[in-house]
Amino acid sequence: MxxxxxxxxEDLSEVVARARVGLVQIHNGHRGAGAGAVWHPDGLIVTNxxxxxxxxxxxxxxxxxxxxxxxxxxxxxxxxxxxxxDATGLPAVTLGASRRLRPGQWVVAVGHPWGIAGAATVGxxxxxxxxxxxxxxxxxxxxxxxxxxxxxxxxxxVVDESGQVVGINTMMAGPDVxxxxxxxxxxxxxxxxxxxx
Amino acid sequence: xxxxxxxLSDALAGTVEALGPGVVRVEARRRMPASGVxxxxxxxxxxxxxxxxxxxxxxxxxxxxxxxxxxxxxRDPTTDLALLRxxxxxxxxxxxxxxxxxxxxxxxxxxxxxxxVQATLGIVxxxxxxxxxxxxxxxxxxxxxxxxxxxxxxxxPLVGAGGEVHGVNTSGLLRGLSMALPTPTVERVAAGxxxxxxxxxxxxxxxxxxxxxxAGLEAQLGQSAGQLxxxxxxxxxxxxxxxxxxxxxxAFEGTPIQRMDDLVALLTGDRVGQTATVRxxxxxxxQERSIxxxxxxx
Numbered sequence: 450m451x452x453x454x455x456x457x458x459e460d461l462s463e464v465v466a467r468a469r470v471g472l473v474q475i476h477n478g479h480r481g482a483g484a485g486a487v488w489h490p491d492g493l494i495v496t497n498x499x500x501x502x503x504x505x506x507x508x509x510x511x512x513x514x515x516x517x518x519x520x521x522x523x524x525x526x527x528x529x530x531x532x533x534x535d536a537t538g539l540p541a542v543t544l545g546a547s548r549r550l551r552p553g554q555w556v557v558a559v560g561h562p563w564g565i566a567g568a569a570t571v572g573x574x575x576x577x578x579x580x581x582x583x584x585x586x587x588x589x590x591x592x593x594x595x596x597x598x599x600x601x602x603x604x605x606x607v608v609d610e611s612g613q614v615v616g617i618n619t620m621m622a623g624p625d626v627x628x629x630x631x632x633x634x635x636x637x638x639x640x641x642x643x644x645x646x
Numbered sequence: 647x648x649x650x651x652x653x654l655s656d657a658l659a660g661t662v663e664a665l666g667p668g669v670v671r672v673e674a675r676r677r678m679p680a681s682g683v684x685x686x687x688x689x690x691x692x693x694x695x696x697x698x699x700x701x702x703x704x705x706x707x708x709x710x711x712x713x714x715x716x717x718x719x720x721r722d723p724t725t726d727l728a729l730l731r732x733x734x735x736x737x738x739x740x741x742x743x744x745x746x747x748x749x750x751x752x753x754x755x756x757x758x759x760x761x762x763v764q765a766t767l768g769i770v771x772x773x774x775x776x777x778x779x780x781x782x783x784x785x786x787x788x789x790x791x792x793x794x795x796x797x798x799x800x801x802x803p804l805v806g807a808g809g810e811v812h813g814v815n816t817s818g819l820l821r822g823l824s825m826a827l828p829t830p831t832v833e834r835v836a837a838g839x840x841x842x843x844x845x846x847x848x849x850x851x852x853x854x855x856x857x858x859x860x861a862g863l864e865a866q867l868g869q870s871a872g873q874l875x876x877x878x879x880x881x882x883x884x885x886x887x888x889x890x891x892x893x894x895x896x897a898f899e900g901t902p903i904q905r906m907d908d909l910v911a912l913l914t915g916d917r918v919g920q921t922a923t924v925r926x927x928x929x930x931x932x933q934e935r936s937i938x939x940x941x942x943x944x
Contacts, residue, residue, distance in 0.1 A: 453650060460651035551659035552765040553754060555651060573658065575796055576764035582678045583759060583797025595766040595794045610655040611647075625794040 460610070461557070465569040467612025468559040471542040472567060474509040475518075475532075475604060477502045482509075484560040484605030485532065486614065487541045488639065494532040495635055496604030497619055498523045501530045508534055522642030527589060527630060528619055529638045542606060545613025547592060547631035550574050558596055558618050558627065560605025572596030575626060584622045591628050592616045598627040658767065661809045662756060666763040668739035668811070669756045669802055671707030672730070674718075675699035681757040681802035682706065682730065683811060684739065685836055689732040692832055693801035695721045696818035698728045706732050707758060720839035724783030724847075725827055726816045728801075729839040739803065742810040744787045744828040749773050753791055754805040755815050755824070759798020768793035768824070779819055782847065782910050786830040789813055793824050838915065848913030849942035851882020856905055857894060863927060871904040872896040872927065887937035889926070896932070897925035913939065 471487035475496055483500030485508065487493070494508065501520055508518045518532040550556075554574045562568050575593040584593060594607065598618050607616035607629045616629030672682040672693045680697030684690070691706060698704070704716045714732050721728040747753075751770045756763060774788040791804065795817040803811040804826040813826035827835075838845045854873035864870050872894040878884050895903055899922050903909045917939045925934050 456648040456650035457654065460647050460649070463647050464651065551663065552763055553655075553658035553660075553662035553767065555655035555658070573765060573767040575766055575794075576760070576762055578760070578762060580760050581764075593764070593796070595796070610651045623797065626796050 461571065464557050464608060464610060464612045465559065467543070468557050468569065468606055468608040469567050470540045471511065472559055472605060473511065474561055474566065475500050476507040476509065481564060482561050482601060483603045484601065484618070486604070486606045486617070487539045488544075490537060490539045490541050492534040492536045492539060494518065494534060495617065495639065496530050496532065497617065498525045498528045498530040500604040501532065506532065508532065510534070510536065511540055522638075524638050524642070527634060527638060529617070529630065529635055531639060531642055542614045543612065544632055544636070545609055545611070545615045547577065547615040547633050550577055550592065550609065550615055552576050555610045556594055556596070556607050556615065558594070558598065558602060558605060558607045558629070560598070560602035560618055562599035562601045564601055570596045572627065577631065584626070584628065590631050590634055592631050593622070594627040594629060595625065596627045597621070597625070658754065658765075661754060661805060662763060662765045664809055665739050665756055665803065665805055665811070667709040667737040669709070669758045669763055670736070671758045671760070672697060672704070672801055673707065674704040678798050679707070679759050680798050680800050681759060683801070683803040683814060684736040685729070685832070687735050687738045689734060689736055690719070690836065690840070691716065691730040691732055691736070692814055692836060693728050693730060694814070694816045694818055695723050695726045695728045696816070697801050704730060706730070707761070708736070709758075709763065711761070720843040722783065722835050722839065722845040724779055724781035724845065725785060725831060725835050726779070726818045727814065727827060727832065727835045729836050740810040741829045741832075742806070742808070742812055743830055744773065744789055744812055746808070747773055747789070747806060747812055752807060753793060753812070755791070755793035755795065755799055755802060756805055757796070757799040757802035764796065764799075766794040766796060766799070778907060778911055784831070784911070784914070785827060787828045789826045789828050791824045791826060795824050844944065846915030846918050847942040848915065848917040849882075849940040850884045850913070850937065851879035851940060852884045852889065853877035854895065854906060859894070859896070859927070863932070867896055867902075867932065869896065869902045869904055873903055873906060873909065883937055883940040887924070887935055889935070889937075890928075892928070894927040895924060896927055899923055
């Protein structure tokens with residue numbers, strides 16, 4: 450392979466490594482695991498509301514520890530939830546800016562599809578906005594991505610080509626379009642729910 | 647990080663931005679809009695035939711947010727292309743033939759089903775010689791990609807690494823495959839539609855099926871099969887030329903006809919009204935007849 454492809458591979462593996470920082474598994478009893486991301490080293494975790502079906506889900510941290518989490522806030526309309534675990538010094542995500550994303554830009558999504566921990570998938574930004582035609586209406590602003598999200602991806606992160614979080618994996622729209630909640634929407638949710646940025 | 651991924655990502659997003667003005671929203675059906683790409687700056691826009699349900703009241707959404715009215719110049723269901731004419735001038739992208747494309751090359755599919763331009767990325771999956779669509783349309787190259795055809799992407803441009811348009815994407819030509827009509831096909835169909843409002847196809851007025859030829863004829867003609875006439879339209883071109891049921895058609899203008907596709911490929915629009923020589927087998931003997939090619943009814 451050419452030097453250019455080798456450079457791309459090197460960058461992609463670095464981006465995947467950065468995307469996995471702060472990635473956790475969220476268990477709800479028997480029904481498989483969703484994903485979540487540590488937003489603050491002192492135990493704040495953000496995921497999808499539909500991933501949290503119990504008030505005290507079990508969370509598997511990056512270091513392998515399983516801890517019990519408390520539900521701090523949930524917004525089913527935006528499909529967002531905030532959890533808290535008793536831990537400090539956790540590796541946390543680096544938040545980016547979804548508003549600056551452009552169609553055609555490269556993104557990587559990580560989660561636990563079909564239970565495969567930390568699996569990565571790559572795609573590009575199709576579009577972003579609240580009025581994406583053909584996609585579910587009334588869900589507010591969304592990122593449309595040309596990548597496949599599977600059960601277990603939900604609550605995991607989408608990062609841009611520098612490894613910064615730009616969205617939260619949520620659902621598929623049709624067979625080939627993945628939808629993510631823009632990170633700006635999640636930032637607003639955390640600010641409104643917890644009063645802190 | 648080497649910066650290569652960032653450069654690639656920026657280049658892709660930059661290409662989308664640069665091509666955006668040439669990609670329009672086509673509102674010509676009840677459900678969601680499709681996309682179109684500006685063919686020439688005098689307002690001609692190509693789109694997918696299957697996305698144009700209305701013949702009147704078509705409007706185009708432009709990159710600057712304006713909506714303008716457009717007329718349907720014509721459509722060709724066989725290549726799934728339609729030509730629209732917008733009021734006023736539009737910004738046309740650079741069009742380019744498929745000669746620089748190779749299997750494995752990165753390509754972008756652009757679309758504007760909503761207000762903003764959208765994009766998906768893929769590679770050229772297959773690139774082969776000319777082919778005939780299931781509807782009998784002549785396509786200059788078989789150009790298949792793996793770009794995701796998200797809702798509303800049909801009729802949008804396929805863009806190569808050089809930022810030039812190599813064809814028009816459609817998911818309506820071969821089910822389940824992302825196909826692109828290469829620029830030479832778009833050019834030919836657009837010229838035909840602009841001149842006649844339709845793509846003319848030759849017509850003989852026959853129904854036929856393939857039959858094996860007897861060993862003696864096979865040796866004499868150098869082909870193993872022909873087309874047995876099962877019906878001849880009364881007053882049609884074949885009837886007027888004296889063809890009868892049971893004739894076996896074996897060549898058209900010197901080209902052997904074994905399958906129906908062989909014949910359909912030869913019945914191009916430029917033969918309409920022209921005299922052609924057909925070789926056929928009647929009662930075990932080979933003979934030649936002249937026929938005036940008709941035009942396929944719409």
